[in-house]
Amino acid sequence: MGDQPVDFHLILASSNKLTGVVRDLEGRRVPSAVIVLTDVRGEVVTSGSTDAAGCYSFSGVGSGSYTLAVGAASYCPAAVPVEVNGTGQTRQDVELRPGVRIRGTVRARDGVPLNDARVTLLDTAGNVVGTTTTGADGAYTFADLTGGQYTLIATGYPPVADTVIVDGRDDDRDLWLVHAE
Template structure:
Protein backbone atom coordinates (compact mmCIF):
# COMPACT_ATOMS: atom_id res chain seq x y z
CA UNK A 1 0.00 0.00 0.00
CA UNK A 2 1.21 3.50 -0.76
CA UNK A 3 1.58 6.17 1.94
CA UNK A 4 -0.35 9.44 2.07
CA UNK A 5 2.19 11.08 -0.28
CA UNK A 6 2.02 8.19 -2.76
CA UNK A 7 5.36 6.71 -1.75
CA UNK A 8 5.83 2.95 -1.70
CA UNK A 9 8.56 0.46 -0.84
CA UNK A 10 8.69 -3.24 -1.70
CA UNK A 11 11.39 -5.75 -0.66
CA UNK A 12 12.51 -8.13 -3.40
CA UNK A 13 13.66 -11.60 -2.35
CA UNK A 14 16.79 -11.21 -4.50
CA UNK A 15 18.23 -9.93 -7.75
CA UNK A 16 16.22 -10.72 -10.85
CA UNK A 17 13.36 -9.60 -13.10
CA UNK A 18 10.01 -8.79 -11.52
CA UNK A 19 6.61 -7.54 -12.66
CA UNK A 20 5.23 -4.55 -10.76
CA UNK A 21 1.46 -4.03 -10.82
CA UNK A 22 -0.04 -0.81 -9.44
CA UNK A 23 -3.80 -0.38 -9.15
CA UNK A 24 -6.33 1.76 -7.32
CA UNK A 25 -10.06 2.36 -7.66
CA UNK A 26 -11.24 4.61 -10.52
CA UNK A 27 -7.86 4.59 -12.31
CA UNK A 28 -6.35 2.33 -14.96
CA UNK A 29 -3.83 -0.19 -13.55
CA UNK A 30 -0.21 -0.03 -14.69
CA UNK A 31 2.09 -3.00 -15.26
CA UNK A 32 5.89 -2.67 -15.49
CA UNK A 33 8.74 -5.17 -15.81
CA UNK A 34 11.70 -4.26 -13.60
CA UNK A 35 15.24 -5.61 -13.43
CA UNK A 36 16.33 -5.54 -9.78
CA UNK A 37 20.01 -5.71 -8.88
CA UNK A 38 22.00 -5.40 -5.68
CA UNK A 39 21.09 -1.72 -5.19
CA UNK A 40 17.71 -0.12 -4.41
CA UNK A 41 15.70 0.74 -7.53
CA UNK A 42 13.67 3.93 -7.78
CA UNK A 43 10.64 3.58 -10.04
CA UNK A 44 7.75 6.04 -10.18
CA UNK A 45 4.31 4.96 -11.35
CA UNK A 46 1.71 7.24 -12.93
CA UNK A 47 -1.91 6.07 -12.86
CA UNK A 48 -4.32 7.62 -15.33
CA UNK A 49 -8.02 8.01 -14.66
CA UNK A 50 -10.32 5.37 -16.08
CA UNK A 51 -13.24 7.67 -16.78
CA UNK A 52 -14.16 9.07 -20.19
CA UNK A 53 -15.66 12.43 -21.16
CA UNK A 54 -17.39 12.69 -24.53
CA UNK A 55 -20.01 14.71 -26.33
CA UNK A 56 -20.88 16.77 -29.39
CA UNK A 57 -20.38 20.43 -30.26
CA UNK A 58 -23.26 21.94 -32.25
CA UNK A 59 -24.44 25.38 -33.31
CA UNK A 60 -27.77 26.94 -32.36
CA UNK A 61 -29.45 25.24 -35.33
CA UNK A 62 -28.31 21.83 -34.11
CA UNK A 63 -25.69 21.38 -36.83
CA UNK A 64 -22.37 19.79 -35.82
CA UNK A 65 -19.33 22.07 -35.60
CA UNK A 66 -16.27 20.21 -36.98
CA UNK A 67 -12.76 21.36 -36.13
CA UNK A 68 -13.74 23.03 -32.86
CA UNK A 69 -10.84 23.23 -30.39
CA UNK A 70 -11.49 21.90 -26.88
CA UNK A 71 -9.42 22.33 -23.71
CA UNK A 72 -10.24 20.50 -20.48
CA UNK A 73 -9.05 22.28 -17.32
CA UNK A 74 -9.18 21.03 -13.74
CA UNK A 75 -10.25 22.91 -10.61
CA UNK A 76 -6.82 24.58 -10.40
CA UNK A 77 -7.15 25.93 -13.94
CA UNK A 78 -4.51 23.62 -15.38
CA UNK A 79 -5.12 22.13 -18.83
CA UNK A 80 -5.27 18.35 -18.50
CA UNK A 81 -6.20 17.48 -22.09
CA UNK A 82 -6.96 19.05 -25.48
CA UNK A 83 -8.81 17.78 -28.53
CA UNK A 84 -10.72 18.81 -31.68
CA UNK A 85 -14.12 17.74 -32.92
CA UNK A 86 -14.44 15.40 -35.90
CA UNK A 87 -16.63 15.85 -38.98
CA UNK A 88 -19.71 15.02 -36.89
CA UNK A 89 -18.81 17.54 -34.18
CA UNK A 90 -17.96 14.72 -31.76
CA UNK A 91 -15.09 14.68 -29.26
CA UNK A 92 -13.82 12.35 -26.51
CA UNK A 93 -11.29 12.46 -23.66
CA UNK A 94 -10.07 9.14 -22.24
CA UNK A 95 -8.19 8.48 -19.02
CA UNK A 96 -9.80 11.36 -17.14
CA UNK A 97 -9.71 11.25 -13.34
CA UNK A 98 -13.06 11.81 -11.59
CA UNK A 99 -13.71 15.37 -10.48
CA UNK A 100 -14.85 18.83 -11.50
CA UNK A 101 -13.62 20.31 -14.78
CA UNK A 102 -14.27 23.18 -17.16
CA UNK A 103 -14.55 22.43 -20.87
CA UNK A 104 -13.53 25.41 -23.02
CA UNK A 105 -14.60 25.29 -26.67
CA UNK A 106 -13.77 27.65 -29.53
CA UNK A 107 -14.43 27.58 -33.26
CA UNK A 108 -14.28 30.02 -36.14
CA UNK A 109 -17.34 32.26 -36.64
CA UNK A 110 -18.65 31.26 -33.20
CA UNK A 111 -18.51 32.69 -29.72
CA UNK A 112 -16.26 30.68 -27.38
CA UNK A 113 -17.92 28.76 -24.57
CA UNK A 114 -16.79 27.46 -21.18
CA UNK A 115 -18.95 24.71 -19.69
CA UNK A 116 -18.49 23.22 -16.18
CA UNK A 117 -18.79 19.44 -15.99
CA UNK A 118 -18.43 16.76 -13.35
CA UNK A 119 -16.70 13.56 -14.50
CA UNK A 120 -18.05 10.51 -12.70
CA UNK A 121 -15.88 7.80 -11.17
CA UNK A 122 -16.86 5.07 -13.62
CA UNK A 123 -18.08 4.85 -17.17
CA UNK A 124 -18.58 7.76 -19.55
CA UNK A 125 -19.69 11.29 -18.75
CA UNK A 126 -21.46 13.13 -21.57
CA UNK A 127 -21.17 16.87 -22.06
CA UNK A 128 -22.71 18.42 -25.18
CA UNK A 129 -21.88 22.03 -26.02
CA UNK A 130 -23.84 24.57 -28.03
CA UNK A 131 -21.91 27.42 -29.65
CA UNK A 132 -23.57 30.69 -30.50
CA UNK A 133 -22.72 32.44 -33.76
CA UNK A 134 -20.18 35.21 -33.64
CA UNK A 135 -21.25 38.29 -35.58
CA UNK A 136 -18.69 40.28 -37.55
CA UNK A 137 -18.39 43.98 -38.32
CA UNK A 138 -16.09 44.96 -41.16
CA UNK A 139 -15.54 47.74 -43.61
CA UNK A 140 -12.95 50.05 -45.15
CA UNK A 141 -11.49 53.33 -44.01
CA UNK A 142 -11.24 55.79 -46.90
CA UNK A 143 -10.22 59.39 -47.52
CA UNK A 144 -12.47 61.84 -49.35
CA UNK A 145 -11.30 60.87 -52.83
CA UNK A 146 -12.37 57.28 -52.12
CA UNK A 147 -8.89 55.81 -51.79
CA UNK A 148 -8.35 53.35 -48.90
CA UNK A 149 -6.38 54.70 -45.94
CA UNK A 150 -3.41 52.66 -44.67
CA UNK A 151 -2.40 52.54 -41.00
CA UNK A 152 -5.64 54.04 -39.71
CA UNK A 153 -6.43 53.00 -36.15
CA UNK A 154 -9.93 51.55 -35.73
CA UNK A 155 -11.41 50.99 -32.25
CA UNK A 156 -14.65 49.18 -31.40
CA UNK A 157 -16.60 50.16 -28.27
CA UNK A 158 -19.60 48.38 -26.77
CA UNK A 159 -22.77 50.11 -25.56
CA UNK A 160 -21.15 50.79 -22.16
CA UNK A 161 -18.13 52.45 -23.76
CA UNK A 162 -15.75 49.55 -23.12
CA UNK A 163 -13.09 48.83 -25.71
CA UNK A 164 -13.93 45.54 -27.42
CA UNK A 165 -11.03 45.56 -29.88
CA UNK A 166 -8.54 47.67 -31.79
CA UNK A 167 -6.97 47.10 -35.19
CA UNK A 168 -4.84 48.89 -37.79
CA UNK A 169 -5.87 48.98 -41.45
CA UNK A 170 -3.60 47.47 -44.09
CA UNK A 171 -2.86 48.61 -47.61
CA UNK A 172 -6.50 48.03 -48.61
CA UNK A 173 -7.82 50.14 -45.72
CA UNK A 174 -9.92 47.24 -44.49
CA UNK A 175 -10.77 46.46 -40.87
CA UNK A 176 -12.80 43.73 -39.21
CA UNK A 177 -14.01 42.70 -35.76
CA UNK A 178 -15.26 39.13 -35.35
CA UNK A 179 -16.98 36.92 -32.74
CA UNK A 180 -19.28 39.67 -31.49
CA UNK A 181 -22.52 39.25 -29.59
CA UNK A 182 -25.67 41.18 -30.46
CA UNK A 183 -26.01 44.76 -29.30
CA UNK A 184 -24.95 48.28 -30.10
CA UNK A 185 -21.35 49.15 -30.93
CA UNK A 186 -19.44 52.27 -31.87
CA UNK A 187 -16.68 52.16 -34.49
CA UNK A 188 -14.06 54.92 -34.20
CA UNK A 189 -11.40 55.52 -36.85
CA UNK A 190 -8.42 57.82 -36.28
CA UNK A 191 -5.48 58.87 -38.40
CA UNK A 192 -7.02 62.11 -39.54
CA UNK A 193 -9.52 63.90 -37.27
CA UNK A 194 -11.46 60.93 -35.82
CA UNK A 195 -14.91 59.87 -36.96
CA UNK A 196 -17.38 57.55 -35.25
CA UNK A 197 -20.22 55.36 -36.50
CA UNK A 198 -22.86 53.58 -34.39
CA UNK A 199 -23.70 49.99 -35.38
CA UNK A 200 -26.50 47.80 -33.99
CA UNK A 201 -25.82 44.07 -34.37
CA UNK A 202 -28.82 41.72 -34.55
CA UNK A 203 -27.16 38.37 -35.23
CA UNK A 204 -26.12 39.07 -38.82
CA UNK A 205 -22.76 40.26 -40.10
CA UNK A 206 -22.46 43.98 -40.73
CA UNK A 207 -20.70 44.40 -44.06
CA UNK A 208 -19.43 47.52 -45.76
CA UNK A 209 -19.31 49.78 -42.71
CA UNK A 210 -16.99 52.21 -44.49
CA UNK A 211 -15.56 55.20 -42.64
CA UNK A 212 -14.43 58.39 -44.38
CA UNK A 213 -11.55 60.43 -42.99
CA UNK A 214 -10.24 63.81 -44.14
CA UNK A 215 -8.51 66.89 -42.84
CA UNK A 216 -10.81 69.71 -41.80
CA UNK A 217 -11.20 72.35 -44.45
Protein backbone atom coordinates in the same frame (compact mmCIF):
# COMPACT_ATOMS: atom_id res chain seq x y z
CA MET B 1 14.32 -6.69 -0.07
CA GLY B 2 15.20 -9.63 1.99
CA ASP B 3 13.38 -9.21 5.28
CA GLN B 4 12.78 -5.42 4.89
CA PRO B 5 9.50 -3.96 3.49
CA VAL B 6 9.72 -2.22 0.13
CA ASP B 7 7.78 0.97 -0.63
CA PHE B 8 6.10 0.78 -4.00
CA HIS B 9 4.03 3.63 -5.39
CA LEU B 10 1.44 2.75 -7.95
CA ILE B 11 -0.60 5.35 -9.82
CA LEU B 12 -3.84 4.05 -11.21
CA ALA B 13 -5.21 5.76 -14.29
CA SER B 14 -8.85 6.67 -14.20
CA SER B 15 -11.12 4.78 -16.53
CA ASN B 16 -13.65 7.62 -16.77
CA LYS B 17 -14.44 8.96 -20.21
CA LEU B 18 -15.76 12.40 -21.23
CA THR B 19 -17.55 12.55 -24.57
CA GLY B 20 -19.85 14.88 -26.44
CA VAL B 21 -20.86 16.65 -29.61
CA VAL B 22 -20.28 20.29 -30.57
CA ARG B 23 -23.17 21.84 -32.50
CA ASP B 24 -24.14 25.31 -33.71
CA LEU B 25 -27.43 27.00 -32.79
CA GLU B 26 -29.19 25.27 -35.70
CA GLY B 27 -28.06 21.81 -34.55
CA ARG B 28 -25.38 21.34 -37.21
CA ARG B 29 -22.28 19.56 -35.96
CA VAL B 30 -19.05 21.57 -35.84
CA PRO B 31 -15.94 19.71 -37.07
CA SER B 32 -12.38 20.74 -36.10
CA ALA B 33 -13.48 22.60 -32.95
CA VAL B 34 -10.65 22.87 -30.41
CA ILE B 35 -11.59 21.36 -27.02
CA VAL B 36 -9.63 22.09 -23.81
CA LEU B 37 -10.46 20.52 -20.45
CA THR B 38 -9.15 22.39 -17.39
CA ASP B 39 -9.33 21.54 -13.70
CA VAL B 40 -10.54 23.82 -10.90
CA ARG B 41 -7.10 25.47 -10.73
CA GLY B 42 -7.25 26.33 -14.44
CA GLU B 43 -4.58 23.81 -15.41
CA VAL B 44 -5.03 21.97 -18.70
CA VAL B 45 -5.92 18.33 -18.09
CA THR B 46 -6.26 17.33 -21.73
CA SER B 47 -7.09 18.84 -25.11
CA GLY B 48 -8.05 17.77 -28.60
CA SER B 49 -10.46 18.59 -31.38
CA THR B 50 -13.74 17.35 -32.74
CA ASP B 51 -13.79 14.88 -35.60
CA ALA B 52 -15.58 15.34 -38.93
CA ALA B 53 -18.90 14.55 -37.19
CA GLY B 54 -18.36 17.18 -34.44
CA CYS B 55 -17.67 14.53 -31.78
CA TYR B 56 -14.93 14.51 -29.13
CA SER B 57 -13.82 11.95 -26.56
CA PHE B 58 -11.30 12.06 -23.69
CA SER B 59 -10.32 8.88 -21.85
CA GLY B 60 -8.68 8.60 -18.45
CA VAL B 61 -10.37 11.67 -16.94
CA GLY B 62 -10.48 11.56 -13.15
CA SER B 63 -13.71 12.21 -11.23
CA GLY B 64 -14.21 15.86 -10.34
CA SER B 65 -15.21 19.34 -11.50
CA TYR B 66 -13.81 20.73 -14.73
CA THR B 67 -14.31 23.48 -17.29
CA LEU B 68 -14.69 22.49 -20.92
CA ALA B 69 -13.59 25.31 -23.27
CA VAL B 70 -14.52 25.06 -26.94
CA GLY B 71 -13.51 27.25 -29.87
CA ALA B 72 -13.96 27.04 -33.63
CA ALA B 73 -13.45 29.33 -36.59
CA SER B 74 -16.42 31.68 -37.19
CA TYR B 75 -17.93 30.92 -33.74
CA CYS B 76 -17.76 32.64 -30.37
CA PRO B 77 -15.79 30.54 -27.89
CA ALA B 78 -17.75 28.79 -25.13
CA ALA B 79 -16.82 27.47 -21.69
CA VAL B 80 -19.09 25.15 -19.75
CA PRO B 81 -18.70 23.52 -16.34
CA VAL B 82 -18.74 19.72 -16.33
CA GLU B 83 -18.83 17.25 -13.46
CA VAL B 84 -17.15 13.93 -14.30
CA ASN B 85 -18.57 11.21 -12.10
CA GLY B 86 -17.16 7.79 -11.38
CA THR B 87 -19.75 5.92 -13.46
CA GLY B 88 -17.39 5.43 -16.38
CA GLN B 89 -18.73 7.86 -18.97
CA THR B 90 -19.92 11.46 -18.77
CA ARG B 91 -21.48 13.22 -21.75
CA GLN B 92 -21.28 16.98 -22.23
CA ASP B 93 -22.55 18.45 -25.49
CA VAL B 94 -21.67 22.06 -26.31
CA GLU B 95 -23.55 24.63 -28.40
CA LEU B 96 -21.58 27.37 -30.15
CA ARG B 97 -23.04 30.72 -31.17
CA PRO B 98 -21.92 32.15 -34.49
CA GLY B 99 -19.40 34.94 -34.27
CA VAL B 100 -20.63 38.08 -35.96
CA ARG B 101 -18.25 40.27 -37.91
CA ILE B 102 -18.11 44.03 -38.44
CA ARG B 103 -15.98 45.01 -41.40
CA GLY B 104 -15.57 47.90 -43.72
CA THR B 105 -13.22 50.33 -45.35
CA VAL B 106 -11.95 53.64 -44.06
CA ARG B 107 -12.08 56.20 -46.88
CA ALA B 108 -11.17 59.81 -47.50
CA ARG B 109 -13.79 62.28 -48.73
CA ASP B 110 -12.95 61.47 -52.38
CA GLY B 111 -13.60 57.74 -51.73
CA VAL B 112 -9.96 56.68 -51.77
CA PRO B 113 -9.21 53.95 -49.16
CA LEU B 114 -6.98 55.21 -46.36
CA ASN B 115 -3.85 53.34 -45.40
CA ASP B 116 -2.70 53.37 -41.75
CA ALA B 117 -5.97 54.59 -40.20
CA ARG B 118 -6.52 53.27 -36.68
CA VAL B 119 -9.97 51.73 -36.03
CA THR B 120 -11.11 51.01 -32.46
CA LEU B 121 -14.23 49.08 -31.43
CA LEU B 122 -15.84 49.91 -28.07
CA ASP B 123 -18.63 48.12 -26.20
CA THR B 124 -21.54 49.96 -24.56
CA ALA B 125 -19.51 50.50 -21.37
CA GLY B 126 -16.73 52.19 -23.36
CA ASN B 127 -14.33 49.25 -23.02
CA VAL B 128 -12.01 48.58 -25.96
CA VAL B 129 -13.07 45.33 -27.65
CA GLY B 130 -10.40 45.56 -30.34
CA THR B 131 -8.13 47.83 -32.30
CA THR B 132 -6.70 47.44 -35.79
CA THR B 133 -4.83 49.49 -38.37
CA THR B 134 -5.92 49.53 -42.00
CA GLY B 135 -3.63 48.43 -44.81
CA ALA B 136 -3.30 49.86 -48.30
CA ASP B 137 -6.88 48.82 -49.11
CA GLY B 138 -8.26 50.75 -46.09
CA ALA B 139 -10.04 47.61 -44.85
CA TYR B 140 -10.70 46.64 -41.24
CA THR B 141 -12.47 43.66 -39.61
CA PHE B 142 -13.59 42.74 -36.10
CA ALA B 143 -14.71 39.11 -35.80
CA ASP B 144 -16.33 36.73 -33.29
CA LEU B 145 -18.53 39.44 -31.76
CA THR B 146 -21.61 38.79 -29.67
CA GLY B 147 -24.85 40.73 -30.10
CA GLY B 148 -25.23 44.22 -28.76
CA GLN B 149 -24.33 47.81 -29.47
CA TYR B 150 -20.79 48.87 -30.35
CA THR B 151 -19.07 52.10 -31.29
CA LEU B 152 -16.52 52.30 -34.09
CA ILE B 153 -13.91 55.06 -33.93
CA ALA B 154 -11.54 55.75 -36.82
CA THR B 155 -8.54 58.04 -36.37
CA GLY B 156 -5.75 59.17 -38.62
CA TYR B 157 -7.42 62.41 -39.64
CA PRO B 158 -9.85 64.12 -37.32
CA PRO B 159 -11.57 61.11 -35.67
CA VAL B 160 -15.03 59.91 -36.65
CA ALA B 161 -17.36 57.63 -34.65
CA ASP B 162 -20.30 55.45 -35.70
CA THR B 163 -22.71 53.36 -33.59
CA VAL B 164 -23.29 49.76 -34.70
CA ILE B 165 -25.94 47.39 -33.35
CA VAL B 166 -24.97 43.73 -33.80
CA ASP B 167 -28.07 41.59 -34.22
CA GLY B 168 -26.68 38.21 -35.26
CA ARG B 169 -25.69 39.15 -38.80
CA ASP B 170 -22.43 40.48 -40.19
CA ASP B 171 -22.32 44.25 -40.70
CA ASP B 172 -20.44 46.03 -43.49
CA ARG B 173 -19.68 49.58 -42.35
CA ASP B 174 -17.46 52.03 -44.23
CA LEU B 175 -16.05 54.98 -42.31
CA TRP B 176 -15.19 58.33 -43.93
CA LEU B 177 -12.34 60.49 -42.63
CA VAL B 178 -11.99 64.03 -43.91
CA HIS B 179 -9.72 66.95 -43.17
CA ALA B 180 -11.46 69.91 -41.62
CA GLU B 181 -11.50 72.84 -43.99
